[in-house]
Amino acid sequence: xxxxxxxxxxxxxxxxxxxxxxxxxxxxxxxxxxxxxxxxxxxxxxxxxxxxxxxxxxxxxxxxxxxxxxxxxxxxxxxxxxxxxxxxxxxxxxxxxxxxxxxxxxxx
Numbered sequence: 001x002x003x004x005x006x007x008x009x010x011x012x013x014x015x016x017x018x019x020x021x022x023x024x025x026x027x028x029x030x031x032x033x034x035x036x037x038x039x040x041x042x043x044x045x046x047x048x049x050x051x052x053x054x055x056x057x058x059x060x061x062x063x064x065x066x067x068x069x070x071x072x073x074x075x076x077x078x079x080x081x082x083x084x085x086x087x088x089x090x091x092x093x094x095x096x097x098x099x100x101x102x103x104x105x106x107x108x
Contacts (some may be wrong), residue, residue: 017095
């Protein structure tokens with residue numbers, strides 16, 4: 001269920017965020033925020049063939065669980081990297097976080 005290791009500290013953070021569409025210059029800029037966070041799949045068609053490329057976001061390399069489109073959980077040890085990303089978008093995205101402790105049934 002969750003990729004956060006059972007042997008590591010069970011402390012985690014649940015983060016929820018809200019984008020303010022009116023503050024983005026365009027839908028493309030808003031997509032840049034989401035792609036930078038979650039990553040995305042690029043499909044290129046060339047000579048009647050389709051090529052798929054996985055483009056990474058910051059959560060690609062951080063163990064997390066996506067609860068909803070704008071809610072996810074990360075281990076406390078990875079919080080700094082996530083906050084740094086959100087700080088880059090602070091004039092267009094609001095976020096809240098709460099510390100939590102994961103229980104045994106939160107793991108595979």
